[in-house]
Amino acid sequence: MNVLVLALAGAVTVANIYFPQPLLEAIAQGLKVSQDTAGIIASALQIGYALGIFLIVPLADTANVRRLTTVLLVLTSGGLLVAAASPNIVTLIVATLAVSTTTVLPQVITPVAAALAGPERSGHVVGLIGLGLTLGSTFSRSLSGGVSDLSGNWRTAYVVAAVMTAALLPALRRTMPERLGAGRARLPYRKLLATLPGLLTSHREVVFSAFLGATVFAAFSAFWATLTFHLAAPPFHQGPALAGLFSLYGLPAALLSAYAGRLNDRHGPTVVNVWALGCIAASFALFAFLGASMAALIVGSNLLILGTSSSQVANQARLFVLGEDKVARLNTIFMLSSFGGGAIGSLAGAAAYSDHGWTGTVVVGVVFIVLTAGALVVERAMRVRGADSA
Structure with missing residues (x-):
């Protein structure tokens, strides 16, 4: 290969x-x-x-x-x-x-x-x-x-x-x-699609990864859905061209995210999820306290890209070891969940920005960060409980 x-x-x-x-x-x-x-x-x-x-x-x-x-x-x-x-x-x-x-x-x-x-x-x-x-x-x-x-x-x-x-x-x-x-x-095509709900309920890892994919991508999308509005407002007064450049500004983070795979193979997906969440939380901290600084937005967007990409790598890797016979369907569940989370994050971010400006965007991102952290804590508690009962 x-x-x-x-x-x-x-x-x-x-x-x-x-x-x-x-x-x-x-x-x-x-x-x-x-x-x-x-x-x-x-x-x-x-x-x-x-x-x-x-x-x-x-x-x-x-x-x-x-x-x-x-x-x-x-x-x-x-x-x-x-x-x-x-x-x-x-x-x-x-x-x-x-x-x-x-x-x-x-x-x-x-x-x-x-x-x-x-x-x-x-x-x-x-x-x-x-x-x-x-x-x-x-x-x-x-x-x-x-x-x-x-x-x-x-x-x-x-x-x-x-x-x-x-x-x-x-x-x-x-x-x-x-x-x-x-x-x-x-499997016949209809039966193949009919197995998707069963895969979601039969593996705890699927629900966990799908939830993390949705919440992380929701925070990611809330930022990108409102960045153009934020840059058009004081103190920036910039047009959409500058928002488009942010995808190029994020190139260092994109390159670094490739190492999340190696980290996953060495320490497991949960470690990468925690590390990714730290990057995303740091990005929104910069957005909250230094949102009027162009440099802070660029650094924060890199942290957000790095955290989101690393989280996706970890969540997909967690799913793909569950069985070669169902990896494509597991990826379907994960990607649909991520897309759904992204749509919710975009809508929530835009609505919050309309009512409360950049502060609203940050609050929406923090809500999804808290949901992600809560899922990681619950998963950790369930693992500890399972180990104790064994």
Whole structure:
């Protein structure tokens, strides 16, 4: 298994969810629609990705993974070309929904790679692939904006994305396995999806990791959902361009988060969760007491990115050792929970900022930090009680 190839593939495919964001203004002008109408594309990207995680990712537990990978890459590349040639906004929105649904390969690659690596190296592998996803989502916006500016046409960025996605086919056909387990019975599709609630209730680790994923990503999203408003207000008086640069400012944290995998393999996911929570708590302390300082916001955003990425690595690694036969479905549960938490955090952050300004954002973040800490304390108490009774 070539982990670097898988990390690169994750970076390229996850970029398909984020690269259209800087193009929305150009799309609105090119297709002669309002900014609000063009903004539907951003919503379609998130909706499609969530649908793909739920409807497609579980297939990796029983389907031919190599064939599934090939089909997803072909469909995604074709959808990007349709989007590039879209004559109107309706076609582009439909193509966007289709592309984001089929470009869930990162959520297939991660559990498959962890299962192939084994319990001893799963954290390290998840960390490296997570780094690829972070870099892909970070640089995709800059790349698509640059391509659009140089070519003078937003459609060129879609063509470039289609070519880059299709170029992964030869490498992934050699790298991805045919199946995760030899001789495993293939569940019918409906039964496969019907097993998701049972997995959530049959393993305490699943509930624990899903809850931590939701609360941590909620705090993360509360910050990013309101940062633009905060930077536009006194004392900064900055436009959205500066908020966009914060993803690049967070590059050091993204690189450091890869080491969370090694830390997980050495000390276990709970240690990484505690360390990640410390980073997130420190970030919101900076936001609370030095929120009017640009330097503090940059340092705090790095701590937040580092803590959130490390927490995700630990939570996924905890799940992927529960059984090779269900890693994709476990990842589906975790990612859907994280997405749900992120949506709640964004809404709560925006509402709190509207009523109470930056203080409201900080309070929302602290609430989710407290919930995360409470879950860690409860889990620790349950482990101690279990050890005593044994």
